[in-house]
Amino acid sequence: MSVPLRDIRLVRDGEKQRAPNLIGLDESTTTVEGTRYTIVVAVRTAREDDIxxxxxxxxxxxxxxxxxxSSLLRYGDVSVEERARRVQGLIEDLRSLPVSWSAILWEGSDKATGLATCAVTAAKKSITNPLQVGDLAHGCGKTAFLHDGREDAHSNYFHQLKRQMPSAFDTSFQQSICPVLLTFMEGADRTYPVTNTADYIAGHITHLLENSRPELPPQVLDFDPSWVDPAPQAEVPYQLDSIRPIREEGIRSRVLAWILGKGIPMNPSPTNRDPYRDHVSQIDDTAVRSYLLEEL
Known part of the structure; x- marks a missing residue:
């Protein structure tokens, strides 16, 4: 790639940060024989490997x-079985890529503290797992932790998530491994490939559970109550810097946000200026460039 993807651009109370690494998080739920399951998946990659x-x-x-x-089934004319085959192929391909993922399985009714712990733990293990096998080094650089969905100040789940962050990513972790910066984006699962991948893997694991396949990938761990460790002071999340989307070009605006490491505001002011082709043409990977220019 002749011009790398931009670092993730984050802001908080006037403070600006750039993160060269990104964790995308998403979840899926299902009920099997009366038992509710939630699978929380985190996918990590360096921006330079996003392509x-x-x-x-x-x-x-x-x-x-x-x-x-979900939309691949609803609007993409794809069966559940075909989606499962495609996602399984993706999971197999990830083994040879500098991409790590981790998943936590929660069993039972939703509990804010437990599910928040699942999210933070999945994100942490997406860093520590490759660290343990030498695929990632200490001091790997700032990492944006992108949670799919808009932050809800009235949600106990989001409150608990922000309380779990300082314990999971304490001062020692931030100094010796990497700072982890929490942020949120509605529609991240169709904007950033890491979150899109997390969404697909989460949906695939729920499919396996629904079809009574107990052999889940080794990256999937059952929730452990000992992981719950809320800090007295909640984390203050960052916001993604934002782009002005291209008028009437929702998909291409998402691609631009991904390239520039930014988000799309809830109430945007669209622009008629369209820099899409200029940015995409700088991507060296032929398959990716062709897809972005010819199929979107």
Missing amino acids: SLLRALIENDLQPFKHKS
């Missing part, structure tokens, strides 16, 4: 930026 992840999504015909797990 490789996007290519894997494209090559497995998962139609990134256009679809996610």
Whole structure:
């Protein structure tokens, strides 16, 4: 890639941060024989490796930026079985890519503290797992932790998530491994490949549970109550810096947000200026560039 993807741009109370790494988080729920399951998935990659992840999504015909797990079934004319085959292919391809993922399985009714702990733990293990096997080094750089969905100040789940952050990513972790910066984005699962991948994997695991397949991928761990460790002071999340979307070009605006490491505001002021082709043409990967220019 001749011009790398931009670092993730974050702001908080006038403070600006740039993160060269990104964790995308999403979840899926299902009920099997009266028992409710929630699977929380975190996917981590360096921004410089995001193109490789996007290519894997494209090559497995998962139609990134256009679809996610649920919409591929609803609007993509794809069966549940075919989606499962494609996502399984993606999971297999991830083994040879500098991309790590982790998932936590929660069993039972929703509890804010437990599910928040699942989210933070999945994110942490997406860093520590590759660290333990030498695929990631200490001091790997700031990492944006992008939670799919808009932050809700009245939600106990989001309150608990922000209380779990300082314990999971304490001062020692931030100094010796990497700072982790929490942020949120509605529609991240169709904007950032890491979150799109997390969404597809979460949907795939719920499919396995629904079909009584107990052999889940080794990245999936059952929730452990000992992980719950809320801090006295809640984390103050960052906001993604934002772009002005292209008028009447929702999909291409999402691609631009991904390239620039930004988000799309809730009430945007669209622009008629369209820099899409200029940015995409700088991507060296032929398959990715062709997909973005010809299929979106």
